[in-house]
Amino acid sequence: MSEPDAEIVQFDNVGLRYGTGKEALTDISFTLYPGRFYFLTGASGAGKTSLLRLLYLAQRPSRGLIRMFGTDAITLPRERLPGFRRRLGVVFQDFRLVPHLSAFDNVALPLRVAGVAEREITKPVDEMLDWVGLADRRGARPATLSGGEQQRVAIARAVIARPDMLVADEPTGNVDPEMALRLLRLFESLNRLGTTVVVATHDVHLIRKVPDSLIMRLDKGRLSDPTGALRYPPRSTGPGGDSAPAAPDPGSGNPGSGAAPLGFAPA
Ligand SMILES: Nc1ncnc2c1ncn2[C@@H]1O[C@H](COP(=O)(O)OP(=O)(O)OP(=O)(O)O)[C@@H](O)[C@H]1O
Ligand SMILES: [Mg+2]
Numbered sequence: 179m180s181e182p183d184a185e186i187v188q189f190d191n192v193g194l195r196y197g198t199g200k201e202a203l204t205d206i207s208f209t210l211y212p213g214r215f216y217f218l219t220g221a222s223g224a225g226k227t228s229l230l231r232l233l234y235l236a237q238r239p240s241r242g243l244i245r246m247f248g249t250d251a252i253t254l255p256r257e258r259l260p261g262f263r264r265r266l267g268v269v270f271q272d273f274r275l276v277p278h279l280s281a282f283d284n285v286a287l288p289l290r291v292a293g294v295a296e297r298e299i300t301k302p303v304d305e306m307l308d309w310v311g312l313a314d315r316r317g318a319r320p321a322t323l324s325g326g327e328q329q330r331v332a333i334a335r336a337v338i339a340r341p342d343m344l345v346a347d348e349p350t351g352n353v354d355p356e357m358a359l360r361l362l363r364l365f366e367s368l369n370r371l372g373t374t375v376v377v378a379t380h381d382v383h384l385i386r387k388v389p390d391s392l393i394m395r396l397d398k399g400r401l402s403d404p405t406g407a408l409r410y411p412p413r414s415t416g417p418g419g420d421s422a423p424a425a426p427d428p429g430s431g432n433p434g435s436g437a438a439p440l441g442f443a444p445a
Contacts, residue, residue, distance in 0.1 A: 184248065185209045186343060186374050187233065192242030194228055202228045203399045206242070208408035210376070212342075215369045217385045218378040220396030226378040227271055227347055229396065233376060234268045234345045235259065247342070264292065267341035267373075269349045273332040275320040281307065281331045282316040288339040305439035306334045309364060311357065326352040333361055340440060343374045350384060362387055367438035 187210040194203040203225045210216060218226050231237040232244065235251060244251045247265065254262065267288070275284045286303045307316050310330035320328050329352045336344060344365065350358035362384060369375045377384075385391060392405045401408075 184212070185245070186212045186247060188243075188245040189232075190243040190245075192232065192239045192244060194225075194232065194237065195240045201240070201399055203232075203239075203396075206401050208394065208401060208403070210343075210374055210408075212374050213369070213372050214374055215366070215388055215391040216374075216376045216394055217388070217391050218376060218394045218396065219380065219382075219385070222380075224396040225399045226396055228399075229401075230345050230347050230376070230378055233343075234266050235262060264288075264339075265342040267336035267339070267344040269329075269332050269336045269344075269346035271347040271351075273320070273328045275328055275331055275335075277320055280317045280319060281312055281323065281327075284320070284331050285334040285338055287335060288341075292339055302338060302439065303334075306338055307331075309439050310334050310361065324352075326354075326357070329353060330357070330361070333364065337364060337368050337440065340368065340371060341373060344368060344376065346375070346377045348378055348380070350379065350381060355383070358384060359387065364438045364440075367440050371440060 187208075189206050189208050192203060192206040193201050195201045206229065218229065220226050228237070232239055235246070235254075238252060247262065249258075249262075251262070276287065279287070282303055285306055286299050289299050289302070304313070304316065307313050310333060312327060312330055312334075315323060315327060318327075320331070323331065329349065333346070333349055336346065346365070349365075350361055353361065358381070365375050365377065366388065379385065385393065392408070393403075394408060395402045395404055
């Protein structure tokens, strides 16, 4: 059933209103395709977090249709929600680490939930902590970490189990530019392994670093589509490019200091 270009997410005339206020999101229609890299931009208050909350199924829309992984996400029976969520990696704007768990155990959580054997957890988690520069903080609880350190733990946790879709809300908002690039490389590595990536950010420098990325822009709750890729048929992405998801390209884009640690493959 999964054609190469089958959509992973489809929004059709989605609206979201909190309480009795005005709509935070209005007439949102777009399609996300597997294996693409999307940036979601827009001013503070434009609705980025609201849109991502719909994407990671933390919020139901007030109106409209949402399909995800080929299924109507709005009428999804409650018992199927955990299965859907396991296919998503989420970096929350406010991190949401588990406070009583160490950095190591926070990052290990998705692997443990997926039933990965303990002996297969230590290596990938340590490699991931090393990549995000926290090897020496593996035993630390979130309360003893800086904002940027917590953010890096949150990112490591979101990518460790190689989800089908990564949704990241301002994931580099608390780190310096050098670390932001390193984290971006991690997202790109995950993307090359086939994960659809959606990153909300204000940072135009970050966006420029991913040349094939597609851009969704929110303005006061309305979506525009500057790269022309959100509606069918998707825009071609470069010379010889077609609408198929980008295949791993061993000849380019390798991080200078080795590939990001995503060798772990869920059984
Ligand atoms: N839980 C809520 N209850 C009521 N209004 C909300 C709630 N969350 C967000 N809003 C409103 O919805 C609008 C969009 O907010 P949202 O958090 O999605 O913006 P954002 O683009 O993520 O902003 P930022 O860049 O500052 O994170 C804002 O007007 C905000 O005040
Ligand atoms: Mg936000």
